[in-house]
Amino acid sequence: MTEYYFMNGEYVEAEKAVIPVRTHAFLYGTAVFEGIRAYWNEEEKQLYVFRAKEHYERLERSAKIMYMECPYTVDECCEITKKLMAKNEYKQDAYMRPTLYKSAQKVGPGLYDNEDSFMIVSNKMGDYIDTSKGLKVCVSSWRRNSDNAIPPRAKVAGAYANSALIKTDAHNAGFDDAVVLDEEGRVTEGSAMNLFLVQNGKLVTTMKTDNILVGVTRNTIIEIAKNELGIETEERAIDRTELYISDEAFYCGTGAQISPITEIDSRKLGDGKVGPIVTKLQKLYFDVVKGKVAKYKHWCMPVY
Numbered sequence: 523m524t525e526y527y528f529m530n531g532e533y534v535e536a537e538k539a540v541i542p543v544r545t546h547a548f549l550y551g552t553a554v555f556e557g558i559r560a561y562w563n564e565e566e567k568q569l570y571v572f573r574a575k576e577h578y579e580r581l582e583r584s585a586k587i588m589y590m591e592c593p594y595t596v597d598e599c600c601e602i603t604k605k606l607m608a609k610n611e612y613k614q615d616a617y618m619r620p621t622l623y624k625s626a627q628k629v630g631p632g633l634y635d636n637e638d639s640f641m642i643v644s645n646k647m648g649d650y651i652d653t654s655k656g657l658k659v660c661v662s663s664w665r666r667n668s669d670n671a672i673p674p675r676a677k678v679a680g681a682y683a684n685s686a687l688i689k690t691d692a693h694n695a696g697f698d699d700a701v702v703l704d705e706e707g708r709v710t711e712g713s714a715m716n717l718f719l720v721q722n723g724k725l726v727t728t729m730k731t732d733n734i735l736v737g738v739t740r741n742t743i744i745e746i747a748k749n750e751l752g753i754e755t756e757e758r759a760i761d762r763t764e765l766y767i768s769d770e771a772f773y774c775g776t777g778a779q780i781s782p783i784t785e786i787d788s789r790k791l792g793d794g795k796v797g798p799i800v801t802k803l804q805k806l807y808f809d810v811v812k813g814k815v816a817k818y819k820h821w822c823m824p825v826y
């Protein structure tokens with residue numbers, strides 16, 4: 523079946539969605555983007571796009587930092603997303619990547635005199651990481667780019683050169699992923715997902731000011747853990763050695779969803795098995811994203 527993308531104000535066949543090779547965003551990574559998931563609810567025969575509004579609000583914030591302006595409002599972006607999903611007739615989980623990019627064909631890094639274009643590509647998708655098994659990760663020898671270099675708060679395409687090095691070196695060393703420290707040696711997040719620790723029955727995660735992308739999934743977990751499981755989250759600076767002595771740990775993100783970590787730098791967490799709190803959270807999270815929890819159904823945008 524033909525797959526469609528949204529580009530230059532139109533729904534176009536995937537193979538026709540191309541950009542000229544001199545496009546600024548291609549030459550310099552000057553694009554801001556989002557990763558959004560849609561979940562298929564088999565009982566309702568419905569596809570739900572999870573927290574589209576929050577993703578597009580973050581896209582607007584990323585755009586502001588990068589002197590960009592989205593040609594569509596948040597509501598219009600949600601509407602376009604819905605139409606694209608329907609046009610692709612997805613009846614299973616899917617992923618989409620809205621991207622706002624500097625589209626002038628020009629050499630030189632300046633963001634001025636450089637128009638903005640918007641597109642969304644999408645595909646069918648299952649798990650990006652196997653969420654049923656525990657991950658073995660390391661602390662990366664790379665450092666996270668800082669707020670005063672390439673701000674992690676903005677989801678900028680060029681910044682993912684940092685994630686690429688982190689992920690690749692972790693993989694080459696035999697690990698599933700890595701935990702990244704900042705220049706001060708404080709914990710930030712994973713290669714492309716946020717990090718939570720479990721200590722004495724509580725969740726601990728880094729602060730919004732700790733050189734992280736402030737994840738939509740992170741915010742979702744803080745809220746549902748508190749409201750549904752009575753588990754509080756402490757947002758604070760995290761030392762490297764806390765990684766080794768936590769009871770449980772997990773990554774979270776649109777791609778990673780909730781991915782348990784069972785070993786960090788060859789030290790087992792707890793008994794080395796996927797822990798009880800992450801297991802409970804995973805179940806709750808998958809119910810929420812599929813629109814099965816009435817209280818959070820407003821986070822799930824129906825496509826059909």
Ligand SMILES: Cc1ncc(COP(=O)(O)O)c(C=O)c1O
Pocket residue numbers: 557711712713714715716734735736737738739740774775776777778
């Ligand atoms: C660097 C980074 N941190 C965290 C996240 C998690 O963000 P979200 O939960 O909004 O997908 C992502 C994206 O998935 C990311 O690329």
